[in-house]
Amino acid sequence: MTIQGQILYEAQKLCRETGTAMIWITHDLAVVAGLVDKICVMYAGRIVEQGAISDVLDNPVHPYTVGLLGSVPGHNTRGERLYQIPGMTPSLLNLPTGCAFQARCPRADEACTAEPNITQPLANRNVRCFHPYLQEAAE
């Protein structure tokens, strides 16, 4: 943990001092939360949601982002089962036609057998989904 803090410090310092942009690739969402300005969430090789870190973490709208954040221990009651995204990551060699997330998505329907394009359902937010969780985000 201390080592991790030291690495993050050095990385951050480098960015500041040299004006370098940094891309931090990780599955540790908690580290991302404190470190980055913008986040790109990828699923099966494509960006599915992109936006400012606070916007995305506080109001995720893509079903995959929603599921991912829901499965983190901090978002679940201690000792209870964690939320699990159903199913498994598809093989990149064998993707379904249309949205790659459809077999695991609680919102999937007919429309999702076509390929979703990137849209901007909210200001400064790119989302690749036919049915993003916009109601929830507006609340």
Next chain:
Amino acid sequence: MMTPQNAMLEVNDLTKNFVKRLDMAGKIAQRLGSNIREETVHAVDGVSFTIEKGQVVGLVGESGCGKSTLGRMIAGILPPTAGGISFKGVEFTAMTQEEGEAAALAIQMIFQDPFASLNPRMRVEDIIGEAPVIHGMTDLKERSDYVGDMMERVGLGREYVRRYPHQFSGGQRQRIGIARALAVQPEFLVCDEAIAALDVSIQAQVINLFMDLREDLDLTYLFISHDLSVVEHISDRVVIMYLGRIVETAPTDELFDKPNHPYTTALLNEVPRLDQRGIEYEPVSGEIPSPLDPPSGCHFHPRCPHVTDRCTIEVPVLREIAPGRLSACHLNDQ
């Protein structure tokens, strides 16, 4: 220390030193008057604690503090330098051969890297089925069914029994490792960073699996992890180590609500959390102390904001500060 009624595992003043022997160049340098010498790492230094039946105990501490070394001694795959381990009331060294074999099966270890710990040339059927056949939990005729049952238990289809490890994903391989451990019907699992290498969504699945197995099979766990939010989620008690020693142990809620030891406080403050934004990371103040040459007195004193003269000289004893809570800090004497 007081022994609870149903202690499943008791560790007493357990110590492990690793001696770094000099190589030829080192020996020659020494002959020539260099002050190179053999170095001793006090990886685990007089550790005592108990785990009750059915408990999940989380073991936390920064890299190199001795977590894996402690876990490996408990799992019986690394002999201690000093001190003792008792399983269900019997000291390891006092066990008959039969008792020793039973304990070796009852305590299983699950490792971080699901790939490195599986033989790539063996089919899953053999990986999971080998030990239970040797130990008479099943026989060659029934083996396939037995392995299939184990695979279903961890959420893998039994139709995969003839596959090789590389034909599975990371999360599935970790399940194979867990199925292999379960196949010998253990009572106690030592999980050493068992989910660290997995994706967030797969971590959730494996954590859920551990919690289900605890319910269904009445398992007891020592859960080693550097991820405090995971430890907080699944543990009943937490043990915090610093440079080979336990500095604090407490029920999970109490430890996270009200840490006692200054090191625990520092650790909790450093944990990355999902609700944090725009953190200004700070360099670690002072040098990170080495287990080769730990600071005198309280090992934490060079980094502690409350340090006094006494801390640099006298080792603080781990003692009870409230029912069920122990801490090793001189501040508790005031």
